[in-house]
Amino acid sequence: MQDRILHEKFMRIALDEAQRAFDEGEIPIGAVIVRGEDVIARARNTKEYLKDPTAHAEINVIKAASVVLSKGEFSQCTLYVTLEPCIMCAGAALQARLKKVVFGALDPRAGACRSLYRVLEDKRFPWRCEVEAGVLGAQCKAILHDFFYLLRNDGRGGRAVEGGRLEID
Numbered sequence: 443m444q445d446r447i448l449h450e451k452f453m454r455i456a457l458d459e460a461q462r463a464f465d466e467g468e469i470p471i472g473a474v475i476v477r478g479e480d481v482i483a484r485a486r487n488t489k490e491y492l493k494d495p496t497a498h499a500e501i502n503v504i505k506a507a508s509v510v511l512s513k514g515e516f517s518q519c520t521l522y523v524t525l526e527p528c529i530m531c532a533g534a535a536l537q538a539r540l541k542k543v544v545f546g547a548l549d550p551r552a553g554a555c556r557s558l559y560r561v562l563e564d565k566r567f568p569w570r571c572e573v574e575a576g577v578l579g580a581q582c583k584a585i586l587h588d589f590f591y592l593l594r595n596d597g598r599g600g601r602a603v604e605g606g607r608l609e610i611d
């Protein structure tokens with residue numbers, strides 16, 4: 443029960459970052475890295491603003507946390523992210539040697555933690571991360587749904603996503 447309360451607390455911070463991304467015209471994905479009960483770093487998707495295909499929320503938050511943490515300290519940290527990480531971001535979580543990844547919404551098109559692959563738990567890698575899915579999943583899914591609805595119907599012109607490829611059920 444206590445874990446669930448903490449997970450929801452930190453996922454709400456990730457959702458705040460997702461809302462900031464939404465307001466900036468970015469795909470609304472937010473991420474937070476936590477050690478114990480302390481927020482180490484928070485970030486959001488900035489792919490459009492930076493014109494950088496690697497500027498996912500997870501990559502941005504790992505970079506921000508690396509300014510504060512030594513390499514070994516990541517193994518005491520949990521990454522909270524509003525959408526299931528893709529292969530690139532799951533790989534970055536492994537390279538950082540994060541202890542755990544907690545995410546909100548499943549990504550049936552590109553998810554690398556549950557939907558398409560289970561990269562973080564693959565025993566062939568020398569490091570694995572614990573995974574927890576679905577924390578505040580409805581809220582995480584809703585912000586993405588709202589963004590893509592507006593993208594299609596409110597004149598954002600598709601600038602934030604190539605042809606609306608991410609499907610939100």
